[in-house]
Amino acid sequence: MILVTGATGQIGGETARLLQAEGRAVRALVRDTASAAAAALAAAGSEVVQGDQARPETLVAALAGVEAVLVVSVNDDRQVEREGNVIAAAAAAGARRVVKISALGTAAGSPISILGMHSAIEERLAASGLEWTSLRPGSFMQNFLRYADSVKAAGVFYGCQGDAPVALIDTRDVAAVAARCLVDGGHAGQVYELSGPEALTYAEAAATLATASGRPVAYVDVPPAAARQGMVDAGLPPWLADDLVGLAALFEGPLGRQTTPVVADVTGRPGRTFAAFAREHASLFRA
Template identity: 40%
Template sequence: MILVTGATGTVGTEVVRLLARRGERVRAMTRNPRGVSLPAEVVRGDFDDRESLDSAVAGVGAVFLLDAPGPWLERHDLAMLDAVRSHGVGKVVKLSAIGTGEETEPRVGGWHLPGERALRAGKAAWTILRPSSFATNTLHWASRIKAGQPISNLTGNGAQGVIDPRDVAEVAVVALTTPDHAGRTYTLTGPELLSTPDQVEILRNVLGRSIEITDVPLEVARKQMIAAGRDPDFADGAMRGQRFIAEGGNARLTDDVARVLGRTARTYATWADDHRAAFD
């Protein structure tokens, strides 16, 4: 049995689907299982409710550890890893973030670092996945594109190795189901460095329509996030990450997807073409 946390999110849903297709027994954890339809045993699990974690982990042999980024990650990761230890789970694959532990300035990756350290110190076989920016992050542009409004650019010409989450899910499934990736940390990127203007240009070509861009100062974006109800600590961390990207700090590519899957990572253009209906 393989437990997938964050099972209703972008990567988690795909991991569940791929595992089920392979014939694996899958348990999908979500805070609110009512109405969730997945090819798995769906269970309630809340990282802040230890009893629910014990129930979710009982009887499983491996865990895919995924949680939404934020300052709560340390607490959530450590709670799940304590449950893993208590129940003798043999393998954990953790979804982390690119650059975790590599920069002195706290940013999104810093939220994952305590969990990574605890995982390495435990007895379970472990694999850590550190993906770059997801192609699906640009789905939040869809409503503006449909309305003919400009795309907000917080990162200037800063480029990233934008990755298709489907590739992240495929790597996770391989790590969960084969023994060859224990003790490995993979930095997962797409095959090319892309800035926000680059991605917008690709969408223009795929959709065959005009899309404008407007630069937004980070302080303005921070205020907008907080006004929309986001936690100020989350907003601060997010803005540090945006500044890091704008300054070229995330302009890196690896071949780790190809090393694990035996094929080149999907391009952003491929992702955009497959998801054109979301923007039309």
């Protein structure tokens, strides 16, 4: 049995689907069993269990009889505590293997708090006695779905990525690597940096979306302070806006543009291109 946390989310949901498709027994941890996402997981064959990573007492039953666990959750100030709870519960239940979704650039003491939190969780993994693998993907292609409304309305999207190429990755490829690491041996103790197959600038990404959707799309670069203010005005907590601006600055360097062979090496097929992603999601960007 494989326990997938974050199962209603992008990576957890796709990991559960991939594991089910190859006939694995999957248990999906969800907070709300009445949600449409939970119903879809059940319909596809997952055993759906109610549990909250923030409440360790809800994790005991979820981990009973589990061999491997996918650990993933959202970025907030309780992420270390939450994912730490899952790791501790996995160890207590006698699970063998944990795969964690971390992030590119993760480092102890990073000024970008998301990256410091992932580092603290990786430290808990290393001390857990479990077989563990940490996946550190770069920036997700799916982040561009947040721009769909702006593109639909005005044919533009805004950011502070400058003209740096970034090796965006499709979350489905992160999930494909996670599924293999959960099932196969040979990945214990590995920290894998994951990227898409190519690096492209946001202006090139805009042109790719334009080609796919058949409408003009422009990227407008704004100063980091203005981007931060826009995110805060849109309701993001100030610390998260600081982190996202910090990540954009970090990814302007060599880390953001590096391509790694991990997706192809681990899954046996190349990662999805941004052009393919744009074609699949083109209708979301049309007026």
